[in-house]
Amino acid sequence: MTADHQQADAAAGTNQAARGVRRRTLFKTAGAAGVTAALTAGGFGAGRLSAAQDIDEKLSLIGSDIVDFYGARQAGVGTSPQAHACFIGLNLKPDTDAKGLTRMLQLLTDDAARLSTGTPPLADPEPELALRPARLTVTFGFGRKVMDLLNPQLTPEWLKPLPKYGIDKLQKRYTGGDLLLQICADDPLTVAHARRMLLKDSRYYTTMAWIQHGFRNARGSYPEKTTMRNLFGQVDGSANPDRGSENFDYLVYGEGELGHIPAGMDAEKGGHLKPWFPNATSLVLRRIEMNLDTWDELDRPAREMSVGRTLDTGAPITGGGEFDEPDFEKINPHGFPAIPDISHMRRSRSDNPDEQIFRRAYNYEDVPDAVWEGEADEDTAVSNAGLLFASYQADVEKQYMPIQQRLADLDHLNIWTTPIGSAVFVIPPGADEGEYVGQKLVEHT
Amino acid sequence: MTADHQQADAAAGTNQAARGVRRRTLFKTAGAAGVTAALTAGGFGAGRLSAAQDIDEKLSLIGSDIVDFYGARQAGVGTSPQAHACFIGLNLKPDTDAKGLTRMLQLLTDDAARLSTGTPPLADPEPELALRPARLTVTFGFGRKVMDLLNPQLTPEWLKPLPKYGIDKLQKRYTGGDLLLQICADDPLTVAHARRMLLKDSRYYTTMAWIQHGFRNARGSYPEKTTMRNLFGQVDGSANPDRGSENFDYLVYGEGELGHIPAGMDAEKGGHLKPWFPNATSLVLRRIEMNLDTWDELDRPAREMSVGRTLDTGAPITGGGEFDEPDFEKINPHGFPAIPDISHMRRSRSDNPDEQIFRRAYNYEDVPDAVWEGEADEDTAVSNAGLLFASYQADVEKQYMPIQQRLADLDHLNIWTTPIGSAVFVIPPGADEGEYVGQKLVEHT
Numbered sequence: 097m098t099a100d101h102q103q104a105d106a107a108a109g110t111n112q113a114a115r116g117v118r119r120r121t122l123f124k125t126a127g128a129a130g131v132t133a134a135l136t137a138g139g140f141g142a143g144r145l146s147a148a149q150d151i152d153e154k155l156s157l158i159g160s161d162i163v164d165f166y167g168a169r170q171a172g173v174g175t176s177p178q179a180h181a182c183f184i185g186l187n188l189k190p191d192t193d194a195k196g197l198t199r200m201l202q203l204l205t206d207d208a209a210r211l212s213t214g215t216p217p218l219a220d221p222e223p224e225l226a227l228r229p230a231r232l233t234v235t236f237g238f239g240r241k242v243m244d245l246l247n248p249q250l251t252p253e254w255l256k257p258l259p260k261y262g263i264d265k266l267q268k269r270y271t272g273g274d275l276l277l278q279i280c281a282d283d284p285l286t287v288a289h290a291r292r293m294l295l296k297d298s299r300y301y302t303t304m305a306w307i308q309h310g311f312r313n314a315r316g317s318y319p320e321k322t323t324m325r326n327l328f329g330q331v332d333g334s335a336n337p338d339r340g341s342e343n344f345d346y347l348v349y350g351e352g353e354l355g356h357i358p359a360g361m362d363a364e365k366g367g368h369l370k371p372w373f374p375n376a377t378s379l380v381l382r383r384i385e386m387n388l389d390t391w392d393e394l395d396r397p398a399r400e401m402s403v404g405r406t407l408d409t410g411a412p413i414t415g416g417g418e419f420d421e422p423d424f425e426k427i428n429p430h431g432f433p434a435i436p437d438i439s440h441m442r443r444s445r446s447d448n449p450d451e452q453i454f455r456r457a458y459n460y461e462d463v464p465d466a467v468w469e470g471e472a473d474e475d476t477a478v479s480n481a482g483l484l485f486a487s488y489q490a491d492v493e494k495q496y497m498p499i500q501q502r503l504a505d506l507d508h509l510n511i512w513t514t515p516i517g518s519a520v521f522v523i524p525p526g527a528d529e530g531e532y533v534g535q536k537l538v539e540h541t
Numbered sequence: 542m543t544a545d546h547q548q549a550d551a552a553a554g555t556n557q558a559a560r561g562v563r564r565r566t567l568f569k570t571a572g573a574a575g576v577t578a579a580l581t582a583g584g585f586g587a588g589r590l591s592a593a594q595d596i597d598e599k600l601s602l603i604g605s606d607i608v609d610f611y612g613a614r615q616a617g618v619g620t621s622p623q624a625h626a627c628f629i630g631l632n633l634k635p636d637t638d639a640k641g642l643t644r645m646l647q648l649l650t651d652d653a654a655r656l657s658t659g660t661p662p663l664a665d666p667e668p669e670l671a672l673r674p675a676r677l678t679v680t681f682g683f684g685r686k687v688m689d690l691l692n693p694q695l696t697p698e699w700l701k702p703l704p705k706y707g708i709d710k711l712q713k714r715y716t717g718g719d720l721l722l723q724i725c726a727d728d729p730l731t732v733a734h735a736r737r738m739l740l741k742d743s744r745y746y747t748t749m750a751w752i753q754h755g756f757r758n759a760r761g762s763y764p765e766k767t768t769m770r771n772l773f774g775q776v777d778g779s780a781n782p783d784r785g786s787e788n789f790d791y792l793v794y795g796e797g798e799l800g801h802i803p804a805g806m807d808a809e810k811g812g813h814l815k816p817w818f819p820n821a822t823s824l825v826l827r828r829i830e831m832n833l834d835t836w837d838e839l840d841r842p843a844r845e846m847s848v849g850r851t852l853d854t855g856a857p858i859t860g861g862g863e864f865d866e867p868d869f870e871k872i873n874p875h876g877f878p879a880i881p882d883i884s885h886m887r888r889s890r891s892d893n894p895d896e897q898i899f900r901r902a903y904n905y906e907d908v909p910d911a912v913w914e915g916e917a918d919e920d921t922a923v924s925n926a927g928l929l930f931a932s933y934q935a936d937v938e939k940q941y942m943p944i945q946q947r948l949a950d951l952d953h954l955n956i957w958t959t960p961i962g963s964a965v966f967v968i969p970p971g972a973d974e975g976e977y978v979g980q981k982l983v984e985h986t
Contacts, residue, residue, distance in 0.1 A: 155600070155602065155603070155761030156761060156762075157600065157761065158600070158603075158760070158761035159759065159761060159762030179729065189919065221836075222773065222774030222852075224770060224774050224852065224853060228758065228762045228763070230759060230762055267915070268915040269908075269912060269914070269915045282759055282762075283762045284624065284625070284757075284758075285756065285757065285758045285762075286762075288926070289772075291906070292924060292926075295923040299923050303917055303921060304909065304912050304917050305917065311729035311733070313604070313728050314603055314604065314624065314727055314728035314729065314730075314731075314759060315600065315759065315761075316600030316602065316603035316761065317601075317603055317673045317675060317727075317731075318673070325669060325670060327667075327670075327733065327734075328667065329666070329667030329670050388737060392741070407667075407669065461736070462908075463714075463752050463907075464752075467714060467750075467751060467752060468913070469714070470712070470713040470714045472748055472749050474748055476749060478737075478749060479740070
């Protein structure tokens with residue numbers, strides 16, 4: 097268990113079950129070249145081990161760390177982002193009925209729960225590939241067709257494709273889907289094996305609509321709480337609510353059972369976020385192509401003005417540190433706002449405190465189309481890169497859509513970015529042991 | 542510096558320069574959320590640090606670890622395999638002459654050397670993405686066209702496409718190329734940024750023929766010397782010569798300058814490997830599609846018979862451990878050879894000790910073609926997976942080709958595997974500081 101997790105566990109106390117992010121770390125014998133150890137953070141027995149073993153065991157945190165699958169909320173939202181993500185959109189086959197869907201969700205829930213602890217699922221033909229959970233999380237999302245089969249009366253109004261924005265150039269291969277599988281782990285082989293097992297157990301009931309891989313820095317390259325950078329080099333996500341904070345709970349899961357709304361949210365305009373179901377949230381996944389070539393034509397000050405943040409630390413260009421508030425009133429020596437009105441940061445902000453989202457994005461970089469098609473020539477782009485913009489919020493219509501509309505209307509960054517994929521899912525509550533994900537929706541009357 | 546590296550350095554002594562794998566680890570301030578530390582393996586100052594800092598600094602090995610770029614041999618061959626690899630095949634533009642090629646190699650060498658130490662290359666527009674080398678190696682390979690421009694008289698006879706094997710179904714998008722960039726690191730963002738910088742500085746002179754991404758377990762998931770597993774779940778590479786051993790030197794770089802041939806290699810049939818150039822080697826990169834679906838139809842004993850090794854430990858099915866010799870004479874209770882004559886292990890072995898290669902393979906998993914093309918239906922495969930089989934050897938014709946021919950003629954594994962890409966490159970010697978990769982070839986008379 098990492099120290100951060102210990103602290104989180106200690107602090108969590110009462111809301112541990114509600115957050116569903118309890119963690120523990122197993123150190124187990126690792127196949128052929130086994131590392132056997134009973135190791136706790138800060139207490140490495142350097143005297144007992146060779147130097148090589150010592151290093152191996154310190155690093156073995158990465159493979160052995162576990163995020164609990166079961167809990168009131170699904171893992172993979174409030175979980176500190178893992179290095180690798182695979183988002184898969186599945187479509188129900190025409191003859192998949194409620195019974196088939198339920199059977200599949202039972203299978204996939206069982207697979208996910210086992211894989212999350214480094215245990216091979218039932219009938220895993222490659223059980224040795226399941227032994228390193230590496231903080232694996234599998235998060236399920238439902239589209240309207242799945243909700244229709246489970247309990248249509250619970251379906252929130254906003255569970256549908258986003259409005260067509262003027263900036264969108266959506267491609268079928270990244271858009272839509274009835275069912276989401278979000279698979280994240282710090283080890284890419286863990287993701288690959290989980291993907292394989294889950295797809296095998298879903299193929300009788302579904303077809304693949306799309307699959308998208310993303311990455312961040314490897315675990316350990318930066319301290320856990322470092323804000324990610326995207327492929328433009330920008331610090332990306334500084335304004336996110338802190339995982340585990342009251343604001344996070346409210347913005348991602350809506351007003352709590354006791355009607356608690358955090359201070360600052362119950363202003364005149366805010367405080368209106370209701371959960372569509374307790375401990376449930378939503379995902380908007382946008383695939384945003386980033387044109388690295390035209391971006392590279394900008395000098396550094398121009399880049400910083402386009403967002404409103406410095407590139408080195410991510411601080412607002414009006415000063416302070418990464419997490420300090422920008423000064424939108426500040427005027428530069430030329431008499432213009434220091435943070436331009438068309439900057440991304442300015443445009444994404446609202447006076448309505450409800451209009452905030454929780455981002456958990458991943459970079460992507462794929463083979464350029466012309467190369468894939470075997471038709472590369474002098475004009476072929478050398479990059480096919482961007483961001484899997486994963487946004488979680490209690491209410492898509494009240495939180496995501498107003499921000500997206502403002503950015504679609506005017507955002508300096510639109511010059512270099514293009515949304516090419518879009519999907520919306522509800523993220524149902526977590527499953528308790530013995531349940532399947534979605535069961536709470538079915539049993540709700 | 543990891544303990545393993547310390548041991549390697551201590552042991553290397555005299556041949557350190559020749560192997561070009563000296564390493565050191567820098568711990569430097571890490572951007573906004575800096576980790577500042579003067580940390581050595583086994584000597585963590587737990588008393589001075591908070592528990593969270595302690596963990597962060599232990600894991601920071603992953604981002605800060607450096608593999609020297611300069612040296613007699615290029616890094617990335619004898620380097621313990623990193624978690625991520627990107628292989629890029631480039632074609633020279635028709636008007637790229639020797640002068641242009643040299644200019645590009647100078648640029649790319651300088652980029653690679655800087656990136657390998659966590660230093661942004663000149664004019665890096667995203668310098669913050671360069672700060673975590675994570676054992677980055679950039680390895681250059683040359684095809685015949687590049688050799689023709691540099692020093693054609695050095696070109697080995699075998700530098701050409703492999704013979705067409707009956708099992709091959711090669712696709713243009715994975716085949717050929719005049720120049721290879723092999724980019725490996727433990728952090729996927731490090732690979733992405735290095736890829737970007739190198740491609741930008743090569744685009745004036747080249748077009749992209751293909752690009753292929755591969756992965757292994759994350760650094761730290763298993764102890765460093767653990768043999769990899771492929772997506773069939775097999776331990777893959779047990780028979781490899783030990784990096785840094787005499788056998789490795791001989792098989793990968795040929796007979797040494799003093800004419801030394803390791804014991805066991807100078808038998809009647811072996812001992813004939815000459816370097817095409819001192820400290821140079823070659824790469825055969827084969828993209829081998831693995832049909833996970835038909836493989837899954839086999840039970841475990843049938844899988845083990847197909848290779849001749851057990852799935853759990855990788856040991857020969859005749860007994861012993863992973864690195865023990867198989868007993869090809871052993872007869873099973875049914876009166877047949879315990880290791881079938883058509884097994885992969887049996888077919889890949891030769892009585893000629895020269896017929897060995899050094900493998901440094903990576904798994905790949907890409908989007909199924911039908912999904913990419915937006916035409917997925919019920920029959921669409923759920924996997925597009927396999928192995929980037931990277932084989933290094935002193936002499937392609939004497940080492941790689943006989944093995945490949947035997948496997949093409951008969952190998953039980955051919956039922957489930959298909960080579961769909963193929964490329965051959967010489968790997969020139971490394972560059973000393975101030976040189977560019979390839980300069981030693983140009984200056985040779």
